Amino acid sequence: xxxxxxxxxxxxxxxxxxxxxxxxxxxxxxxxxxxxxxxxxxxxxxxxxxxxxxxxxxxxxxxxxxxxxxxxxxxxxxxxxxxxxxxxxxxxxxxxxxxxxxxxxxxxxxxxxxxxxxxxxxxxxxxxxxxxxxxxxxxxxxxxxxxxxxxxxxxxxxxxxxxxxxxxxxxxxxxxxxxxxxxxxxxxxxxxxxxxxxxxxxxxxxxxxxxxxxxxxxxxxxxxxxxxxxxxxxxxxxxxxxxxxxxxxxxxxxxxxxxxxxxxxxxxxxxxxxxxxxxxxxxxxxxxxxxxxxxxxxxxxxxxxxxxxxxxxxxxxxxxxxxxxxxxxxxxxxxxxxxxxxxxxxxxxxxxxxxxxxxxxxxxxxxxxxxxxxxxxxxxxxxxxxxxxxxxxxxxxxxx
Numbered sequence: 001x002x003x004x005x006x007x008x009x010x011x012x013x014x015x016x017x018x019x020x021x022x023x024x025x026x027x028x029x030x031x032x033x034x035x036x037x038x039x040x041x042x043x044x045x046x047x048x049x050x051x052x053x054x055x056x057x058x059x060x061x062x063x064x065x066x067x068x069x070x071x072x073x074x075x076x077x078x079x080x081x082x083x084x085x086x087x088x089x090x091x092x093x094x095x096x097x098x099x100x101x102x103x104x105x106x107x108x109x110x111x112x113x114x115x116x117x118x119x120x121x122x123x124x125x126x127x128x129x130x131x132x133x134x135x136x137x138x139x140x141x142x143x144x145x146x147x148x149x150x151x152x153x154x155x156x157x158x159x160x161x162x163x164x165x166x167x168x169x170x171x172x173x174x175x176x177x178x179x180x181x182x183x184x185x186x187x188x189x190x191x192x193x194x195x196x197x198x199x200x201x202x203x204x205x206x207x208x209x210x211x212x213x214x215x216x217x218x219x220x221x222x223x224x225x226x227x228x229x230x231x232x233x234x235x236x237x238x239x240x241x242x243x244x245x246x247x248x249x250x251x252x253x254x255x256x257x258x259x260x261x262x263x264x265x266x267x268x269x270x271x272x273x274x275x276x277x278x279x280x281x282x283x284x285x286x287x288x289x290x291x292x293x294x295x296x297x298x299x300x301x302x303x304x305x306x307x308x309x310x311x312x313x314x315x316x317x318x319x320x321x322x323x324x325x326x327x328x329x330x331x332x333x334x335x336x337x338x339x340x341x342x343x344x345x346x347x348x349x350x351x352x353x354x355x356x357x358x359x360x361x362x363x364x365x366x367x368x369x370x371x372x373x374x375x376x377x378x379x380x381x382x383x384x385x386x387x388x389x390x391x392x393x394x395x396x397x398x399x400x
Contacts, residue, residue, distance in 0.1 A: 039104055062081060090120035109131065149348045
């Protein structure tokens, strides 16, 4: 080829490339142009026994995603929420997490309706360098740089609430807990706390997940003659504990329900138990007023998880995991519990605390609140981290 012809051919090719790039830019920047969505994943039950507990978390997550898209999305792109039905099974959740990240391109995961689910998904997000936003109140005693925790730790809810109850009702404590990961670990924390605070640990019952007959457990509580019973039961299990306690004349002992949500407290048991209390950062509606939109503290925490992620994306200008992980620790967003801000050391929220009594109409009468936000402590400070690990690893860990 002659030199002049070759030169004109190169210039022609370059001009063609420039025209194509300009056309692509016009299409991308044109008002109304469609850009690839930002994909995030949701790991919650959409069927099975876990559905009633997970449904409020899913609804709160969907609402925030819809609000983001209604306001233009993030970085000029819509947010697409892909939901996987875990059916309350931890192994399904882990497989779904792999699928969302590897096949669907999810840049962040939200949800998990149990500690078992969280612990199963943890090695997935750690191995793939991704993030999980976990909304439930939980037992603590571990942290991960790949998990952002928006639920309450024991030092932000369970322990101060129990301290309040012991001062008000007496030092003798009895606990009912589910025999799962969270229930067993929390029981250990509570037993150590009561002992070190000078109280009397009168006993505990560990019930199987899905158990509905609590007569033997309630008989054990009656024999223990406690000043206060602490319930770590959720959903139907809590409501049936209340029903059977009333039927067996245990209803006169104050009950501190630390895992039951507002729907459980406002349900059929309502205020029939003379002294039933709960403790959360957020109470959706006081006694005498109609219940709110179905939200509760943990649903609010699920919404805050998406809001914190979105704020980190905007601040860092990227959906990359490393950028979000760094910038999310710098965010604070308004929420129903107050201003939500993460503690960079523990990746948990600072949280308020309110204690309420269940009123006869099923509403919640606030009886105490903490004037300052409580800093998160994943490992309760009355033991060293090594001591906690040794205690949890001991063969007696599951014994009452």
